[in-house]
Amino acid sequence: MREIKNFYLLILKMIIFIVAVLTLIIGMKFYFSHLLTPSEYGLGVLEDEDEKIDLLIIGSSHTRQSYDVKIIEKNCQCNAKVIAYNGLDPYFMAPMIEWIKDNFKIRKWIVEAYNFKTIAPPKLSDSRIFTHSPVGLKWSFLKKLKSINTSYTDLFKLITTENNESIIFSPIENILVNRYSYKGGYTRKKTSHISQEDFNQSFKNVDYFKGMKTNLNQVNSILKIKELLTDSDVLYIDPPMPAPVMSHEITKQLINDYKKLIPNYKAPWLNTPMAKNNKNFVDWNHLSTLGRENYSNLISTKLHSKHKIQ
Amino acid sequence: MAWNPWFALLILFSTVIDFSLAKLIAKNNNLFTKRSLLLISLFVNLGLLFYFKYTNFFLASLHNLLGHSGEFKALDIILPVGISFYTFQTLSYTIDVYRGQKEVEDSFIKFSLYVSFFPQLVAGPIERSTHLLPQLEKFKYKHEDFIYGSKLIVWGFFKKLVIADRLAIYVNNTYSDVSSSSSLALIAATYFFSFQIFCDFSGYTDIARGISRLFGVDLMHNFKRPYFASSIGEFWKRWHISLSTWFRDYLYIPLGGSRTSQARWFLNILIVFLVSGLWHGANWTFVIWGALHALYFKVEKVLEIILPPKEDKKASRIFKIFFTYHLTLFAWIFFRANDLKHALNIIQKIISDFKVSFPTLSNMILKFTFDNRSPSHFLLAVLTIAFLLIIQGIQERKKLVNLTNRQQFIFYAFLIIMTILFGNYTESSFIYFQF
DSSP states (O other): OHHHHHHHHHHHHHHHHHHHHHHHHHHHHHHHGGGGSOTTSGGGGOOOTTOEEEEEEEESHHHHHHOOHHHHHHHHTSOEEEEEOTTOOHHHHHHHHHHHHHHSEEEEEEEEOOGGGGTSOOOOOOTHHHHTSOHHHHHHHHHHHHHTTOOHHHHHHHHHTTTHHHHHTHHHHHHHHHHHEETTEEOSOOOOOOOHHHHHTGGGGGGGGTTOOOOHHHHHHHHHHHHHTTTSEEEEEOOOOOHHHHTSHHHHHHHHHHHHHOTTEEOTTTTSGGGGOGGGBSSSSSBOHHHHHHHHHHHHHHHHHHSOOO | OBOOTTHHHHHHHHHHHHHHHHHHHHHOOOHHHHHHHHHHHHHHHHHHHIIIIIHHHHHHHHHHHTTOOSOOOOOOOOOBTTHHHHHHHHHHHHHHHHHTSSOOOOOHHHHHHHHHOHHHHTTOOOOOHHHHGGGGSSOOOOHHHHHHHHHHHHHHHIIIIIIIHHHHHHHHHHHTOSTTSOHHHHHHHHHHHHHHHHHHHHHHHHHHHHHHHHTTOOOOOOOSOGGGOSSHHHHHHHSSHHHHHHHIIIIIHHHTTTSSOHHHHHHHHHHHHHHHHHHHOSSHHHHHHHHHHHHHHHHHHHHHHHSOOOOOOHHHHHHHHHHHHHHHHHHHHHHHSSSHHHHHHHHHHHHHTOOOSHHHHHHHHTTTTSSTTHHHHHHHHHHHHHHHHHHHHHHHTTTTTTSOHHHHHHHHHHHHHHHHHHOOOSOOOOGGGGO
16 A cells, blocks of 8 residues: 555656656746847847837848848948848747837838738747747737737747757857857858749749738738837838849749838849849748848948938 | 558458468378478468569569660559568468478467467568467466566667667668768668668567567567677577578578588578578669678678687677677678669769768768757767667676666656657658568
């Protein structure tokens, strides 16, 4: 009888011990993971609440690939930063902008408004957005995820298993990440470029979006961003893409739709020679190192002439 | 590999055939009749295995051999899950009864349970009737068994989810894109694959043995630190033991084993390894994998004759372990590759493109996630492999069982927590399910 009692006691102790340790670890991760964000990447670039940020560029992987902050700062004589996460949707960008606006002083915003995002269903493509966010923003993301019926399994994974490797090896990983980034944008990573043939055929990738309908969650989030930044100096920019992609009927239609939502939505590179040169692109929709340098010069020239940051 | 309820009839058919034939063999005293009955069992079981597993392979090989133009259109044949394992299990019973090494089983229910015992049905260990059937007389539940079984399950899941499935990401990313992978990345992927397949398969075995133990049933060991073998012969005493001993008892020895001429002995070795390779899958890559092991084994035996082994010093044993591991590593390239062309591409790229430089090192490290999280994944993968080797070393020296209850409690709780936090939970089945 005593043996049976000891056995069940052992099982109970094991369960309680594991649940307690896991709760502690997950709790610590939830509350403190943002403190381990690399200082030159994503939300990690926003360190000091008193710092005056002249230009904040926010967007997806395109943004990280497209803006060389060193070039922009040199040309505009300003303090610029990039916050970019892979596949960042307007749906998740809205709470992020709200949180940044509440906590930091931003003089000028560039919101990279990816035209395809008006039809793609919202998805937290890069779980680092969550890991790098402070507690308040994490709760906002959880609410947003729940309202698009994210499964409990996916929520559990996001909170429990995602990016644990990065957290435990953050002292090493952060050194490496910081070496290749400057204020959120890539600097040193040298990339090759897309072949002329692939460049010419790049429009075919847009067919993926054929038949997709406008996503209301994304559209409402774009309007929410517009509302949040009503009183701010803001530019809404379409990410640079190869000319064949831009001349596709679907892309044209999506840009028109975007303009109906945001009248000052711009594609400053659209009619420039860079959109027609394959050497500026690493794949069908991201810039190469050369493209990044060209584009950063183009943007900073436009910023300097039309939107000079005082 | 797939499951379809109708395939339950297949396993039932095999069970009925072997149960009935074994009864007839046991009843009959005429050697010719006994032999004929055994041949029927072999024909039916191996025929089914051949049809489901090898028809398309042989038709495709014939198609290529005869130089037919156009692409070979494969027949729509689904490989029933576990067929390679339960076929060998039922066959061993019939052969044992024929040899008089096992008394015939009277209970059809018990025999059916032996063939379809769920923990090991899909990927072994391939149990012998002499070992498993007596244990199915009556299940005895004991707390000690429950605890021991649970420990095995926890260790098995750790190996599968934390090590094997993590390494699988790297191996798949690298082997699926040879052209953009550096030589260093392909070498790292091959090392990782050796541990992926070990942790995947031995992890499954641990889980199967653990679940069986919950019911008080003890399944055989299938692995004993295979990468610490100091010869190929020893490797096969440590790797997939239930299969290698099956081939030894039911193929190698009946062929004459080593008690024959040198030429015949080599032929016997070659046959066993080729069949073993083919057992793993209907692909020439598995045949080459088996042939390589046969060659290693034979060369090793010849060297033992020319240079008789002296007493092993530690340094020489370490060298032998290192050398044996790398021989098996080379063979794993064929085992993992999609086809022969793919395997040769990998080998060619490893040799011709070998260069240690910053870009090749970056290419190697970035293969996990292709972004700046990759170094952390790479480091964790290396650390978990080191952890596995240390724990195996402790297990070998039986120090793990000597730990105090409290130490064991903390160790297994640590494993569970690590599995939850660092397990890869994307859908992935066990590699050996496809065999």
